[in-house]
Amino acid sequence: MTRTARFNPGWYLVAPLLVLVAVMFAGPLANILWLSFTDPEPGLTNYAALIEKDSLRRLVWTTVHICLITTALSVILGYSIAYAMANVAEVARQRMMLFILISFWISVLVRTFSWMMLLGRKGLVNNGLIELGLISEPIPFVRNELGVLIGMVHYMIPYAVLPILVAMLGIDGRVLQASRNLGASPAQTFWRVYLPLTKPGIIAGALLVFILSLGFYVTPAIMGGGKVLMIAEYISVQVLITLKWGTAAMLAMLMLGSVLGLLYVLSRFMKLSEALGGGRT
């Protein structure tokens, strides 16, 4: 295959996409990075505001806090699904996988809308409970942190399942047998042998969910109803309404830096194309 030609014609095929990505992303992102240091005035003002301004500190804290809870819940629930999938017959596993795939495919907008129909003040759940006489006032499921968490966890679980499942399917059954033969109880075998063996999958799943949660816009914006402000929504307000590009650019760079940093860590646990190929963000 190694011909003497200096220039491999493969590059011609790669060029269109590479150029498009460079023009659409590299240029504008460099520009945004520049803005974060120069708008409204040159210097580190925008970044300093992150420490000085209460509102920004609260914004970052809300975002991190919600992302952490989302990650923890998604991984725990995802672990349960993955465990069941790893320990059933092939046919049942494929049936379960179908549910995961369908949930990957359903548009995030439709999901969020459905949750609003179900959980809103005049939603189906509240109306049902009131008609049954179980409650007199609607329960505030949405337009608060609870709503954001329900929507986000529901969206993120499949992303946690896949890496964990891969780790579980890679476990050699003989190891568990050995543990049992040596006298460990099923519970001990699980906690001391099985769980540690799935740790790479858990870490990969957790990182993936956390990364996706950081930039999540649709669900927090709708289910938070303006009460729970996360970075993505704040950026959109700064860009489209108050036109404060400096702050928006700073936050975008903070988010992008965190995402790329975490992706680097993630890449040590699993192949990125595997992590991203399964679903759609």
Next chain:
Amino acid sequence: MTQTATTAARANRAIAWCLLVFLVAPALVAIPVSFTSENYLSLPWDGLSLQYYREVFTSPDWISSFFQSTLIGVTSAAIATLIGTLAAVGLWRLASPWGEVVRGIMLLPLVIPPIIAAMAFYRLYVPLGLIDSYTGLILAHAVLAAPLVLITVSASLAGFDRRLEQASRNLGASATQTLWRVIIPCIRPGVVSGAVFAFIASWDEIVVTLFLSKFSVYTLPRRMWNGIRENTDPAVAAAAVILLAVTFAAFLIWGIAQRRARKPKSDTT
């Protein structure tokens, strides 16, 4: 070995099934609601009605959004499929460390949060006058979807026998002929999956669309977004069902392509 399926494991299996139903069922609640005969969001206890489908199918606004979404989805998927496939074949040909670096760069659109992509495109489009234009949105969706095609086609190529390419070249076919007549037909399942992914990525897309569209370009998700925020018009439920139906059709096409891909023993998933 699996005889040790303890009560705990069995309980977990039951929980897992509940969770799987929880993952899918709530998202489908729009289906019954869209048939309600009431004038607010409710389950159709007192009879089914198609009034909201009639409303959606006769409203010029919804119809126009439907066609815009289709047009933008098909065009951007076509562009994404073309350049994504070419890039995948190119990288496969290169098979070099530099190629892998470039692959990483080209996959970036998948990992950059949509809100940041939206900001970047907005920044680029304002001076170019591409805000609120079909060209702008199609290009944006194409660049977001092309990496998906790159992934699916690369997976197909991994199972493609290089000797077929050499045979074709040895028999006198040019590089271009080999590409279109030998390589592409062999990796068609990957191309089809990629195209379907690309279409749905655009069909569903809302964040970038929110930034890039104003009045003249108004896709289906964009119109639904307004409906959700204003609240309680069951017509939005009917629109959601239409959106879901198209997604489901795409899912079926994808499933068929996957099954075809699996047949000639190379497993590409």
